[in-house]
Amino acid sequence: xxxxxxxxxxxxANTAVHAASFSVDRPMMIGIxxxxxxxxxxxxxxxxxxTPASSGEILVxxxxxxxxxxxxxxxxxxxxxxIFQQFNLVPRLDVVSNVLHGxxxxxxxxxxxxxxxxxxxxxxxxxxxxxxGIAEHAPKRAEAxxxxxxxRVAIARALMQDPTIILADEPIASLxxxxxxLVMQALRDIHEQDGRMVIANLHTLDTARRYCDxxxxxxxxxxxxxxxxxxxxxxxxxxxxxxxxxxxxxxTSTQIETLEPRPKVAAAL
Amino acid sequence: MTATSHTNPxxxxxxxxxLALARSKRWMNLVLLILFVALLVGGFNTAGDRNAGGFxxxxxxxxxxxxxxxxxxxxxxxxxxxxxxxxxxxxxxxxNIAAASTLLGAMIGLFLSLMVTRGLAPLPWLVGPLRRVLDxxxxxxxxxxxxxxxxxxxxxxxxxxxxIALHTIGALGKLFSEVNENASLKPVEGLASVGxxxxxxxxxxxxxxxxPNYVSxxxxxxxxxxxxSAILGFVGAGGIGxxxxxxxxxxxxxxxxxxxxxxxxxxxxxxxxxxxxxxxxRLTHGLPSAKVTL
Numbered sequence: 001x002x003x004x005x006x007x008x009x010x011x012x013a014n015t016a017v018h019a020a021s022f023s024v025d026r027p028m029m030i031g032i033x034x035x036x037x038x039x040x041x042x043x044x045x046x047x048x049x050x051t052p053a054s055s056g057e058i059l060v061x062x063x064x065x066x067x068x069x070x071x072x073x074x075x076x077x078x079x080x081x082x083i084f085q086q087f088n089l090v091p092r093l094d095v096v097s098n099v100l101h102g103x104x105x106x107x108x109x110x111x112x113x114x115x116x117x118x119x120x121x122x123x124x125x126x127x128x129x130x131x132x133g134i135a136e137h138a139p140k141r142a143e144a145x146x147x148x149x150x151x152r153v154a155i156a157r158a159l160m161q162d163p164t165i166i167l168a169d170e171p172i173a174s175l176x177x178x179x180x181x182l183v184m185q186a187l188r189d190i191h192e193q194d195g196r197m198v199i200a201n202l203h204t205l206d207t208a209r210r211y212c213d214x215x216x217x218x219x220x221x222x223x224x225x226x227x228x229x230x231x232x233x234x235x236x237x238x239x240x241x242x243x244x245x246x247x248x249x250x251x252t253s254t255q256i257e258t259l260e261p262r263p264k265v266a267a268a269l
Numbered sequence: 270m271t272a273t274s275h276t277n278p279x280x281x282x283x284x285x286x287x288l289a290l291a292r293s294k295r296w297m298n299l300v301l302l303i304l305f306v307a308l309l310v311g312g313f314n315t316a317g318d319r320n321a322g323g324f325x326x327x328x329x330x331x332x333x334x335x336x337x338x339x340x341x342x343x344x345x346x347x348x349x350x351x352x353x354x355x356x357x358x359x360x361x362x363x364x365n366i367a368a369a370s371t372l373l374g375a376m377i378g379l380f381l382s383l384m385v386t387r388g389l390a391p392l393p394w395l396v397g398p399l400r401r402v403l404d405x406x407x408x409x410x411x412x413x414x415x416x417x418x419x420x421x422x423x424x425x426x427x428x429x430x431x432x433i434a435l436h437t438i439g440a441l442g443k444l445f446s447e448v449n450e451n452a453s454l455k456p457v458e459g460l461a462s463v464g465x466x467x468x469x470x471x472x473x474x475x476x477x478x479x480x481p482n483y484v485s486x487x488x489x490x491x492x493x494x495x496x497x498s499a500i501l502g503f504v505g506a507g508g509i510g511x512x513x514x515x516x517x518x519x520x521x522x523x524x525x526x527x528x529x530x531x532x533x534x535x536x537x538x539x540x541x542x543x544x545x546x547x548x549x550x551r552l553t554h555g556l557p558s559a560k561v562t563l
Contacts, residue, residue: 096287114298115291122291126284135277138287 001025002165002197007056007066009042016042018221019056024214027164027197029188031208034218035241040201043218044167047199048082049073060165078105081158085170087150091143095134095153098142099125102160121160128156132186148179155186159194166190168200172207184211205237342528352529356512360533362426363508366501367494370430374437375487381438382445383471389449389457391467406439415501429506433494441490448482449475481553488545492538499534509533 003023009016017039024030032040045051046066047058053066065076081102089098100117102125107117129135132152137145142153151171158166168187172180188211191198202208208215209229217225217232217240225232225240238247277283317324342349384390385399411432418428457474465473476483502510513530516523 096291114295114302116295117291119288122288123284126280126287130277130280130283133277135280135283138283139290 001027001061003057003059005057005059007043007046007058008054009039009046009051010054015221017046020218020221020223021056022216022223022226024197027191027195028213029191029198029200029211030214030216031200031202031212032216032218033202033205033208033237033240037220038218039221040218041169044082044169044199044201047165048080048167049077050082074105078161079163079165081161081163081166083151083154083158083166083168083171085173087142087147087154087174089142089150089153089157092141094139094141095129095145096122096125096138098153099128099156099160102157105161125156125160128159129153131159132156133182146179148175148182151175151179151183152186155183155190159190163196165197165199168198170201170203173203180207187211205232208232338524338528338531341522341524345525348525349529349532352526353533356509356526356530356533359502359507359509359512360537363498363502363510364495364537366426366430366433366498366506366508367491370433370437370498371487371491371494373430373434374490375441375483377434378438378441379445379476379483381442382449383475385442386446386449388454389471389475403439403442406435407443408439409436411436411497412501412504415506416504419505424505424507426507429498429501429508432501432506433497436497437490437494441486444486445479445483448479448486452478481549484552485545485549488541488548491545492541495534495537495541 001024004021006019006021007017008019020039020043032043034040042051046053049065049068056066057064058066060076065073065080068076090101097115097117100121103117103121104112111117126135126138129138129152132155134145134149134152134156137149137153142150145153151174155171166187171187172183175183184207187198187200190196200212202212209232212229215225215227215229215232216223217236219240219242225236234247238244241247381399381403384392385396385403387393387396390396414435415429415432418431419425422428452475456478457470460470460474498506498508499510499513502508502512503514505511509530513527516526516530
């Protein structure tokens with residue numbers, strides 16, 4: 001259903017993504033890992049058409065979405081939800097309005113200006129917020145919520161779009177371990193219960209292993225690993241991050257269960 | 270524990286109260302819209318009633334003047350470059366008045382803006398009085414100040430410069446202080462923690478953050494001041510406005526020269542606009558040679 005063929009993005013002399021190709025035949029949860037600047041964000045942004053691809057094709061059910069323009073492009077974007085590291089909500093509007101923004105592709109500019117949304121949509125938005133456990137914050141301004149709550153509002157906005165694919169660009173990089181777990185579990189549940197494809201850029205290996213069915217590793221714009229979490233050994237991870245033998249996963253882990261003090265650190269304390 | 274198994278027992282209550290809230294907001298919007306339209310129509314009618322000649326009767330004649338100017342300018346188009354060269358010195362005088370008054374007004378306005386921004390002001394009790402001073406500077410039309418000063422100091426560019434600078438202090442002081450309000454206080458706190466004085470905190474903690482906005486407001490003000498100093502020429506402050514008044518009078522047959530002056534003013538504004546966008550880009554994004562970072 002999703003097929004990338006030699007997708008490339010160049011910014012001037014820099015190549016952010018170099019001939020990325022992979023294909024997905026059924027909805028699954030995919031994690032993309034790699035160090036900063038490896039091209040993970042650019043790859044997701046090209047799938048959402050936020051950034052135009054320089055060359056290559058992104059086929060969704062046989063249609064190349066990189067060629068879409070105008071209202072066809074916006075229609076694709078409404079079916080391909082995006083979640084950002086910094087949430088990208090409208091801070092001064094209330095939570096429900098932010099969730100209702102997921103329906104903007106179907107609404108006219110005039111009704112948007114007067115903030116008029118159908119009653120069914122409002123009820124549905126609050127149902128989604130309830131599913132994510134934040135219904136009681138419905139009338140508050142988005143900026144009044146904590147980071148973890150704001151990210152769940154962003155997920156609610158994505159669900160309001162009723163998308164086939166959800167792209168998440170470092171969804172937990174700004175969150176503490178507890179909220180990170182809540183957000184990742186919410187994404188996993190959305191995949192399992194609704195059968196939506198989820199593609200997430202992740203900055204920790206344990207998150208990718210724990211929540212994803214398939215892991216793609218990127219290094220300097222190229223896809224260097226594509227396999228199951230089980231195939232993602234420490235050696236492979238070192239290759240992806242270009243790290244030497246001193247690289248240890250435990251130091252980057254955000255998982256609560258693995259946070260046992262290492263003997264050396266404990267002794268130093 | 271899964272996030273999605275969570276349900277709030279009062280979901281229906283939350284939905285009802287939010288829907289009620291949305292309804293009342295919608296009513297409020299409708300009332301405001303009706304009020305807005307009523308004010309628009311009412312204001313227009315009031316202005317129309319007080320109009321000496323009658324708005325609707327005069328409307329067809331509005332285009333007579335531009336039509337005459339354009340007709341004469343086209344007829345004697347070959348003379349326009351000569352006129353432009355003739356009036357260039359007066360244009361330079363006008364731009365000079367505008368530049369001096371903008372520079373002076375921006376510097377004093379910058380200082381006053383920091384004095385009237387709550388959270389930054391060193392003397393909080395002065396915030397209110399100083400704001401009233403800024404209001405006063407904006408309230409008195411610059412042409413009034415210029416006329417008084419011309420009466421006392423005699424005609425010439427200096428009274429015009431002072432008059433425009435006073436208005437600029439009022440306008441930029443207010444705009445700059447609104448920009449200051451949106452500046453992050455974190456760098457200011459960081460500098461306070463090392464024992465920096467008020468002026469040091471402002472110079473290093475606030476001004477670098479807001480400088481691009483300052484520049485765009487100041488350059489917009491420069492454009493406005495070019496026009497203002499041209500207008501002040503009408504009342505004897507010199508510059509291109511004086512020439513414009515002489516050539517614009519009906520029946521002199523000098524509309525071609527007026528057209529040349531309009532063109533000069535237009536080109537000046539275009540140049541200022543282009544320069545300001547180049548300058549602002551450089552200030553916000555660094556030099557154009559800087560590399561794109563991912």
